[in-house]
Amino acid sequence: MLAGRHVVLAVSGGVAAYKAAYLARRLLEVGAEVRTVMTDASRQFLGPQTLAAITGSAPVLGLFDQEEVSPHTTLGQWADVIVVAPATAATMSRLATGLSVDAISATVLASRCPVVVAPAMHTEMWEHPATARNVATLIGDGCVIAGPATGALAGGDEGLGRMLDPDEILEIVAGAISPGAMYGWKILVSAGGTREAIDPVRYIGNRSSGKMGNAIALAAAEAGAQVTLVTTVAAPAHRNIDEVQVESAQDMADAVWKAAPQVDAAVLAAAVADFRPADPAVGKLRRAEGLPQVHLEPTPDILAGVAAMVDRPYLVGFAAEVGSLEVAIEKAQRKGVDLLVANDVARTGSGFGTDTNEVTLITPDGATEAWELLSKAEVGTRLIAEIVRRHQPAGER
Numbered sequence: 127m128l129a130g131r132h133v134v135l136a137v138s139g140g141v142a143a144y145k146a147a148y149l150a151r152r153l154l155e156v157g158a159e160v161r162t163v164m165t166d167a168s169r170q171f172l173g174p175q176t177l178a179a180i181t182g183s184a185p186v187l188g189l190f191d192q193e194e195v196s197p198h199t200t201l202g203q204w205a206d207v208i209v210v211a212p213a214t215a216a217t218m219s220r221l222a223t224g225l226s227v228d229a230i231s232a233t234v235l236a237s238r239c240p241v242v243v244a245p246a247m248h249t250e251m252w253e254h255p256a257t258a259r260n261v262a263t264l265i266g267d268g269c270v271i272a273g274p275a276t277g278a279l280a281g282g283d284e285g286l287g288r289m290l291d292p293d294e295i296l297e298i299v300a301g302a303i304s305p306g307a308m309y310g311w312k313i314l315v316s317a318g319g320t321r322e323a324i325d326p327v328r329y330i331g332n333r334s335s336g337k338m339g340n341a342i343a344l345a346a347a348e349a350g351a352q353v354t355l356v357t358t359v360a361a362p363a364h365r366n367i368d369e370v371q372v373e374s375a376q377d378m379a380d381a382v383w384k385a386a387p388q389v390d391a392a393v394l395a396a397a398v399a400d401f402r403p404a405d406p407a408v409g410k411l412r413r414a415e416g417l418p419q420v421h422l423e424p425t426p427d428i429l430a431g432v433a434a435m436v437d438r439p440y441l442v443g444f445a446a447e448v449g450s451l452e453v454a455i456e457k458a459q460r461k462g463v464d465l466l467v468a469n470d471v472a473r474t475g476s477g478f479g480t481d482t483n484e485v486t487l488i489t490p491d492g493a494t495e496a497w498e499l500l501s502k503a504e505v506g507t508r509l510i511a512e513i514v515r516r517h518q519p520a521g522e523r
């Protein structure tokens with residue numbers, strides 16, 4: 127995965143810097159081209175000559191003290207991926223604020239590639255609200271935070287804050303530039319079936335379990351995306367998933383339309399009611415009052431609202447059909463989506479409540495691609511990889 131790829135190894139000033147030498151060696155062993163950059167403080171822990179001897183080229187040590195006119199931009203533009211290992215609290219703070227005062231922070235600022243940050247610090251520093259803020263900012267910026275682990279720390283202490291082992295960091299660096307990676311992406315997913323109130327205790331609902339939408343959200347989060355999951359069911363726990371609970375089609379429309387302009391792709395997997403009681407009763411309808419008449423009115427078409435947005439995200443719709451694909455093919459052309467995922471809910475192993483799904487991808491030009499029966503988790507992972515393949519966010523990595 128890393129063979130022939132350009133890796134910038136950035137070393138900041140913690141005792142774990144000695145392990146960066148081994149990480150450089152491991153990166154070279156798997157075929158990566160490695161260049162290094164060091165802060166002043168890191169040289170208290172690791173000699174530049176060590177990195178030069180291992181990689182064959184001298185580390186960048188500062189912004190001004192070498193022959194290169196602009197070492198940080200040269201390095202930032204050369205990099206396919208940057209790994210900051212170890213990343214001290216101070217370095218993370220500079221990365222989070224864009225304060226390019228040293229060779230590492232300037233190189234990261236001058237790059238467009240994925241950045242993997244491997245924190246190493248004492249537990250108190252890692253758990254401090256200031257560090258937590260910086261970590262949240264870095265995640266929001268699309269950085270991959272690798273670790274830390276629990277174990278021996280500097281000065282004989284023990285606890286959370288130890289840098290991950292170089293081999294673990296290597297795996298994460300490889301994952302960050304793998305073809306399905308979504309680091310830096312923002313994704314919106316809708317899931318579950320909406321509930322339309324008849325009165326305060328009754329509603330019109332549908333059979334959707336939310337499993338397909340949840341699987342898509344989880345797959346995107348595991349691929350590194352920041353996910354907004356607008357849902358009527360419980361969301362999977364993942365730190366990259368921001369859960370927005372809704373109930374009705376109108377709630378879902380409001381939440382989806384608010385989030386859609388900020389995301390790179392929207393996958394609308396929810397089963398949205400097409401009709402709702404026009405005039406839901408304020409109090410509970412009583413049996414003694416006789417048979418109620420429930421008049422219906424249309425709900426907003428959420429998908430159509432997103433499709434009509436200027437600068438809309440890459441848009442994936444779902445179509446639950448029964449029988450032939452003809453209707454779904456026509457829907458893919460009519461709905462203004464980039465991709466429609468159709469499934470026949472009447473088939474065994476497909477549709478509501480099952481853990482498997484058999485779907486067909488349809489593009490607006492009418493092209494279809496049928497997938498075999500897969501677990502919903504696999505459909506989610508493959509769909510996310512398809513979205514990455516079919517759509518790269520403008521100006522992104």
Ligand code: CTP
Nearest residue numbers: 394395396398425426427428429443444445446
């Ligand atoms: N959808 C939506 N808003 C609605 C209804 C549906 O955004 N009020 C979305 C669903 O989330 C799904 C897609 O539209 O991604 C297709 O849903 P479907 O019910 O098949 O579409 P309809 O236009 O309602 O199709 P039909 O003509 O079969 O009623």
